[in-house]
Amino acid sequence: MDWDQLELHPRIISAVRRCALSVRAVLCVSAPDLQRLSGLSRSDTQQLLTAAATACRRHAPLPALLSRGFQSSLRLSVGCPILDELLRGGLPAEGVTELSGESGAGKTQLALQVCLSVQYPTQYGGLDAGAVFISTEDSFPVRRLQQLIRGQSCLRSDVPPSLISSLNFSDRVYIEHAADLASLQECVSRRVPLLLARGLVRLVVVDSVAALFRSDFLASDWLERNRQLLTFSAALHHLSREYSTPVLCINQVTDVFSSSDSLVPSSSTGTPTVAPALGLAWANQVMVRLMMWRLQGTVSRGDQSSAPRRLQVVFAPHLARGGRGAGVWREGVRGLTETA
Amino acid sequence: MQISSCSLSPAVKSRLTAAGFHFLSELRGLSPSHICAETGVSQQEALQVLQAVRGGASGGGASVGGASGGGGASVGPPPSLTALQLLQEEQSQRSIFSFCSQLDATLGGGLPVGKTTEICGAPGTGKTQLCLQLVVDVQVPVCFGGLGGQVVVVDTEGSFLLQRVQDIAGAVVKHCSLLVEDDEQRVAMTTFSVETILSNIFLVRCHDYVELLAELHLLPDFLSEHPRVRLLVIDSVAFPFRLHFDELSQRTRLLNGLAQQLIAMATSHNVAVVITNQMTTRLRGGQSQLVPALGESWGHAPTIRLLLQWAGTQRLATIFKSPGHPGATVQYQITSDGFRDADQSEQPPSKRPRTHTVQSATGQRDSNQSSAGQRDSNQSAAGQRDSNQSAAGQRDSNQSAAGQRDSNQSAAGQRDSNQSAAGQRECS
């Protein structure tokens, strides 16, 4: 943004040029100091501030009715009508969604499934683009992805088989490995924006956020850790907004022994419960928080059987706190129908 | 008035004082060219000086716009009014009710217009939900006890989801349509719909703190153009300001300036300003404590500070500070219809959706028992409903009565869904 583009008297522009302030920086200087720095009169500084503010804002306040056609109502289906119903259509197209749970709860399964469902056209709940999968923990489960791709025709009975066979799923899942924080930051600030800018990708999955932030820091470094965490989440938010792309972050859980900090509704049973890792600093950055649980027992479907899972909404601005049972099958994660 | 304390450019002020002028009165009666010759300021600057002299002499010190006035809201002499006038002004203003009658009662009828209110809470406690509820409530027509106003929403987190606003708006419209008694209300209902509610919400997205500052600088003009706006919501202030700040003193200064802008806007344009804030942990004496974010001095910015939190399975709202109300804590709940009173009946724990359900065979037996318990509690809840209605009858406003009824209905709805959940658990 340059001063020349602003509708201002040349005298004011040359004065503000002299004190070498950018358009954005002007707004962060107090009015008396701006007068002192630029030597402008009070009314001139007011004009300057108004012009700078106008340049910085994207649009004047718009009636919400008009913005209904915008992206904010777009949802990315997770590939199962029952779970979509819980999520009221799926993941919001803008915003950071967190999925946390113990190991074996099925977090990665669901994430992989979303990587495939994003590739469908919008009328089938997708976003008609690929996905980027940033793996920080284990190696990417390629074989499981192949298995899921083969199972798509079984899972998505709503989609014509010809469409499914025409989609080249595995070519549109981009895999990134980040073994340390530096490479993770590099990844989200350089390589992922490139993919998004070219329109190749409209889903970012991070599996998992907790691994690096939990392992790279000692307990005493929490300030530095929080700073890094905020930088990382700022990058994610930026990507999500700029390209209206859903971001799905997988998180680990930690044991919570005292529920005195009243962050979450404590359990009624009084046993140690678990909460998503990374604490309040991260929780403040998340728009939708989901949790997955592995329950005891088995459920069966046809010739397959699975441990029952539960997908729970912990908080979200548009969702009620609630959950659905689910099972992990060969073709993917499906919700269990809740009939008596 | 001293020259050093008027709002001239500092360079001009230092020239004037160097030339021996210390009081504005000394400059009175001088011509611009005289001032130029005496002090070496430019002709234009001399004119500004004289303007300041005249302003100081006539109107008891006219402040030319404010540092925060922006659109010239505060031109003219400082308005002086007696506390009696202020009291009349306060009494003529309606407050925005929240649909949670307990919260409204502790706030003396709802959220006051013309003041700034901050809602703090950890993620998931319902800050955004309360904001959305207020966004809809402020539009309730005057004949239903609302304000019939418009809203400006500044969304910094991207959490303003239309889907949810539609839910809440639908519930409020339905609620009002049940209350219709006279013709005036019937007429009002013809235009009060989800569509009009959405068209009266002005939405701005701000992606970082500079955009937020820019927006607030321009908002006074927008408010002047839209005099029906009665509520300004910023959800949240903390989000943009907690990123990218290495220099804390700069952040504090900007936040303090922002606070003054908000207060000025609330007072001069007669709007309620609602801002949300995140929580952070502070280590004090080896133990951590949850406190509102953005530091100690920001705590002075809002006039009223509400704290939302979980206590066990209950949601609690606490008035942390308010000049006009005593500190108090009330329960609330968030239903599919929005922000509501908590059910007064004691609920068995199994009625709440669980956060963790590591269930075994014993767990199933538990759920059987609890569903039996539920039937009992349903009966007691029905009794409660009766007593509620009679209590409401004593109160003269039928509105609160209907609100009660509504919240009971929704509670019943929840009960149903819980039963089905329990049923599902059994079958699995």
Next chain:
Amino acid sequence: MVVLREGMCPGLDADLVRDLRAAGIKTVEDVVSSDIEDLAQRCSVSYKALFAIRRVLLAQHAAFPVSGADLYEELLSSTAIISTGNPSLDKLLDSGLFTGEITELSGGPGSGKSQVCFGVAVHVSLHLKQSVIFIDTTGGLTASRLLQMMQTESSNPEEQTEALQRIHVFRLFNIFSLLDCLFALRSGRLQQACAGSVKAVIVDSVSAVISPLLGGKQNEGMSLMIQVAGALKTMAKDFNVAALVTNHVTRSDSGGVQPGLGVSWSHIPRTRVLLERRGEGGGGRALQSALCDPDQVLQTALSHQGRVRPAVVEPLERGVVGKEKTGRD
């Protein structure tokens, strides 16, 4: 430093002013500090005339020497002590707010600063039947709360109405309008407008308008802050009113609190009171003053119905925040 102008004193005519100016003499100070003999030669004026002018100017502009005893007498005769309406706060403040001085209340959010201000305003207007100027910079003034406080003190609605009319409210949200207002008050115009003698000026809060200009690399705020301080001080002195201001607190790394606005401001108020919120639920609040009994902590309960009500006065173990002043009469 007053500019020389014709007619300021006998003998100083337009020609002489022009001549003096040509000789580089522009202000009274210049005249007084220059060598008269030399000046007389340069301006070709008589030495006697110049000497007379200098004497008159000195008499007009010099400060009048006062003996300490006279000052003390004046202090005793003019200073009034205004009760805050709260016996134990009065005790802490050495019987109340002194006119001609600035008293500061500082404390964290929700510590009850505004409530104490309301209490003082109500007491002065209702019981002392004097006018109060209340400058509200945070939008926190709630008239219904004032009324509520008055209702617990008096059951006469007329009395309450009159008292409410004696509280004059200015709602100012930036530093320039605050300065304008203070100067206008000082020039006496508003004093007349308020009809009746003003005994207290309350600024709640002074930090709200100053702190947006302080911090970072901003210099202008510091000078404006000192001007506010000067205006408040001279007003308190000239009109013999008690000035009560509130300030926020900052938290140091160790977790302790101290009044805001930094070191420069800390010299401005004569008395600083630190309010603290003790315990949860808004029950007890502690007040500390650094004035006469540095080791006193006052527990007050801010009750909903009435004004700030004292609970106990108990000694405080640790040191006090603020400055220590002893030996006050």
